Amino acid sequence: MQAPQFFDSLWQHYITMTPQANRIQALFKSHGETVLNDHIAFRTFANSPISLEKLEPQLESMGYQAYGAFRFENKHLVARCYKHPDHNDWPKIFLSELLVNELPESCQRIINTMIDQIPEDAVQSPAIFWSGLLWEKPTLNQYDTLTEHSEYAAWFATMGLQANHFTVSVNLLETFTTLEEVNQLLLSEGYLLNEVGGVIKGSPSVYLEQSSTMADKIHYTFSDGKEKTIPSCFYEFARRHKTNDGTLFDSFIEGNADKIFDSTNTK
Structure with missing residues (x-):
């Protein structure tokens, strides 16, 4: 599979789970903007047939290469990021996995029951x-x-493997050139933003600023027939700054990402 086809298929699935993303993109277009994607993020379980290690070769098959590794102690996560060396305009990919064995035994039992149901050969293509x-x-x-x-863990148990969020590249917008302007537009339209650690995570001094909506909500029926409204996926906005050598920062900041994860919190 070629990367453009991959991203198009992901987007079509993503907007069925995240209708706000389609509306926000239309909002930008109504202001004459062309919306391009900075990165996409995925979640998964470690030590499973869909672990980061098992998924990575599918990204490599599209020419993507890993270039960063991250650890989130409080959330019991590790992550890697990927980019295409020949296509700087293609989205970066952020892939994280939950270290299940660091959670309480009650959670491990629930998750391991799920992992046991995943076919060993589940990963066949992108x-x-x-x-x-x-x-x-x-x-x-x-x-x-x-x-x-x-x-x-709760999000992944209910949503499974899919794009957790897409990200608007603020650098490539023409009318809304700062994250403050983007956020003001979203707030004026009634969108709820992730305020954990401030509406804007990061700063020019760390070369990356990020904001995000709170995840859309969906009506979910659990396996026991009980129902609840739960978070699905969200939309992110990133502005990158030049580093000391004059190049645009192209990686991620653990402190920012840690707070962006909270965009799918139930509370």
Whole structure:
């Protein structure tokens, strides 16, 4: 699969889960903007048939290369980022995985039941990245248990493998040249923004500023028939700054990303 086809398929699936993204893109276009994507993010479980290690070769098959590694102690995550060496205009990819063995045993039991249902050969092509659930839905009680200890785990248990968010490149907008202007536009249209650590995460001094909406909400029926409104996916906005050598910063900042993860929190 070629990368452009990959991103198009991802986007079509993503906007079914995240209708706000389609509306926001239309909003920018109504102001004469062309919206281009900075990066896409995915979540997964470590030590599973869809671990980061198992998924990475599918990104490499499209020419993407890893260039950074991250650790989020409080959220029990590791992550890697990827870019295409020959296409700077193609989106970067941020892939994180949950270190399940660091969670309480009650959570490990729930997650391991899900992992046991994933076929060992589940990863066959890049299409795995929009495969959704590869296990039976959790019960509401299981979901609440996961939420208590890891919002990331609860989200992935209900949403599965899909684009967690796309990201508007503010650098490539023409009318809205700062993140403050982008955020003001979104707030004026009634969108709820992630305020954890401030509406803007990062600063020019760390070469990256990021904001995001709070995730769309969907009506979800759990495997025990109980229903609840839960978070789906969100839309992010990133502005990159030049480093001391004059090149545009192209990686990620752990402190920023840690707060962006909270865009899918239930509270």
